[in-house]
Amino acid sequence: MTQPSVLVVEDEPAQRAILAYNLEAEGFRVVQAGDGEEALVLIDEEAPDVILLDWMLPSVSGIEICRQIKMRKDTRLVPVIMLSARSEEVDKVRGLETGADDYVTKPYSVLELMARVRTQLRRARPGTVGSRLEFQDIILDTENHRVSRAENEVKLGPTEFRLLTTFMEKPGRVWSREQLLDRVWGRDIYVDTRTVDVHIGRLRKALCRHGGDDPVRTVRGAGYALG
Structure with missing residues (x-):
């Protein structure tokens, strides 16, 4: 399945x-445009699955961009x-009548906006956003941010949840500390690699709180893997 793009x-x-940053953390491929003219070019080149469109743009307004998108058969x-x-x-x-599928007022909650993106993506491409990941007796619900192990609820902080999501998307893959920093914290955020070890420790503790073996494997000199 191709990575959905926004x-x-x-x-x-x-x-x-x-x-x-937040879209990439959710697993989306992100394409960026700084104005309406660039957006129209990228829509043709990239064929995005969802478009987040600011109303107030230089050169061509968001309303006009939306109108053009909805007038074309291919978009x-x-x-x-x-x-x-x-x-x-x-x-x-006015925004909705122009053809917008949703309208979000600034300032907005990033978490709510991410949920709205997933909702629109499910409508456009059913099955693109998987809401449930499973590995052995661990179940992760990405939509409702819930985790359970052997039917026991596992309480995780946001960082530990993103770490577990990363592991469960590709069980067995070995992730270096640097790769986990880029994936979970973001490339533009400076965090010491030792911070990864701290959060891995918290994740392990939470997953094993009700018993069971530690599912997170340390690969000496390489990083961490699930299973």
Whole structure:
């Protein structure tokens, strides 16, 4: 199954970086555009599965971009989530009437926005977003952020949850500390590699709280693997 892609159209670099980081942490491939003209080019080149589209853009507005996307036969079914600081109901109605599939007002909750992206992706490509991962007696529900082992609930912090998700997506793969830092914390965040060991320790403790063998294997000189 190909990695689902999201086009982020946002002229503010800091906002664009935050969105890209969180989307990548959720397992999406991210394409970025800083204005409407660039967005139209990338829509043709990249064929994104979901588009996050800021209303206020230089050169071509988000409303106009949305209108063009929905007028074309080859792109009209691509879900568009409009992002806007305009909170008036009339603006939301205008955005939706233009063809946007969802409308999110700034400032927004990143977690809520990620959930909305997954919802639109499931509608556009059913089965693309797997909500359940299983390994031996461990079950991870990515949609509801729940983990259980041998039917016992496992409580994990956000970082440990992302670590376990990474492991369970590719059981048996050995991940170096640097790879886990890039995948879980992000390339632009400086974190000491020893921090990985601390969070691996917390993950192991949580998974073994109700008994059972430690499923996380230390590969000396290489990193960590599940199983």
